[in-house]
Amino acid sequence: MTSTSSTAGTLARASLNTATVKHTSLAEAVAAAARAGLGWFGPWREQVAELGAVEVRRIIEGAGLGISSLCRGGFLTAADPKGIAATIEDNTHAIEEAEALGTHELIMVVGGLPARSAPGAGPRPDATAADRDIVAVRARVADRLADLAPIARAHGIRLVLEPLHPIFAADRAVVSTLGQALDLAAPFDADVVGVVVDTYHVWWDPDLRASIARAGAEGRLASYQVCDWNLPLAADALNSRHFVGDGYIDFATITSWVSEAGYRGPIETEIFNEDVWAAPVQETADRVARDLSEFVLPYVS
């Protein structure tokens, strides 16, 4: 399945990321997405681990949907040889899984500071100054990309760097802006290392328009993910993502920038939110379709 200009502004461009309906079986989630009229579906590695890539692909493609991307590889910030070897091994598996799924795009969350004790928590008691050295950590991310790029190329997969909102810089991603992701991608072919625009993470960036245009000009715009920023934040900030239209983000403007940059691929809704997870899956899929139709698809070209 491919998107063409004839699908511009239609739900055929829309994708449901399985993280939005994480307490539902893959088969039920895919069926709900198909009934809602969406054209694509985005699995995570958890489903591949549970069912195998062949079965995940059969379920999604059997429902007539395309596989927009695989979430996610990454966590590239280990400093010790054993940690580095484990990072390369795990991401090689992720690359192989993406290939088996038949998707081109492997989303990568690069990882946080080694000082962290756990996601969402403070530093380890024994964390050193070096564990807080974010400049050095970013250099290691670049080193690991250099290790992984030839592997990705050999499997026909693109490593898609996801800048995360700076709220997650300590514990999940030392890559915080689209421009920074593009700088990290620059040494590699556009078909091997790309970037994703996730509105939740980048909506605030004063350089966003220029960085989206640059990503398009470089051929690195690999995915467009949408959900809304709202306040107050959830107790776990990670799960503070909201339905498109419920918060502060200007989807009309950002979507038009993404379209002007030449992006013609799937537009994926990815929401981490306890209330959304508690809702019936079809209700969520239908709401995703309605929100995209109202706030996003009219601005797609």
Place this chain on the structure above:
Amino acid sequence: MTSTSSTAGTLARASLNTATVKHTSLAEAVAAAARAGLGWFGPWREQVAELGAVEVRRIIEGAGLGISSLCRGGFLTAADPKGIAATIEDNTHAIEEAEALGTHELIMVVGGLPARSAPGAGPRPDATAADRDIVAVRARVADRLADLAPIARAHGIRLVLEPLHPIFAADRAVVSTLGQALDLAAPFDADVVGVVVDTYHVWWDPDLRASIARAGAEGRLASYQVCDWNLPLAADALNSRHFVGDGYIDFATITSWVSEAGYRGPIETEIFNEDVWAAPVQETADRVARDLSEFVLPYVS
């Protein structure tokens, strides 16, 4: 009182911002700062409103401390003529208060999106697409700076733009990076519009080193504020600031960048944190002095 090279790396450079001890009277807070050996004190407009600028100045200078800055003006994002007029009037008062205090630096938090219902809460039910147009809101910030700069100049005051962490982009400040603040300051003389580096807000920024160097080269580095980023976030993210050394920030590196950029002014600890506010004021002032001596002052030149 001035800072000279002879005070480099000593507590004579250190300032206590009154927001760190907000449930204490100004006189008690100033006395605690003086006993802890700090050389400076940073009041807010609340104390000026309560006691008058003359009395605030008498209390701080009477204890042998300098006044490092006044917090804060700003909130420049109103779109309607009445709101714009009120913004100019309020900031003119802030400029006059800074002059009466004898400080040169008026810290400015520029304000969030007009869509907001309240700080820390979601959008108003009647918020429009225009209320979410962050590009237009930023243009209004530039317009208000153009209105206020001549007034500041006439009073010998510098408007000091504070980029806030992107977690606050919706409700408190559409200026999120130091580079963006410098771009907004660029049309004005360095003595009229400057910037502040607050570690909490900018530690994650991949362009931080370059932006600090630029701020120094342009003569706009007006203040250096320190506190730490830790997880989990407090229920009100605004009050999630921590003692230096308790979190993820690499103070050695950022402090050395600020020093290399030529900054020789006060180094101010500003912590919003319910636990810190509940502690005895002298304990807090002593902790501030100890943390600065361990994590910050050794890297000052």
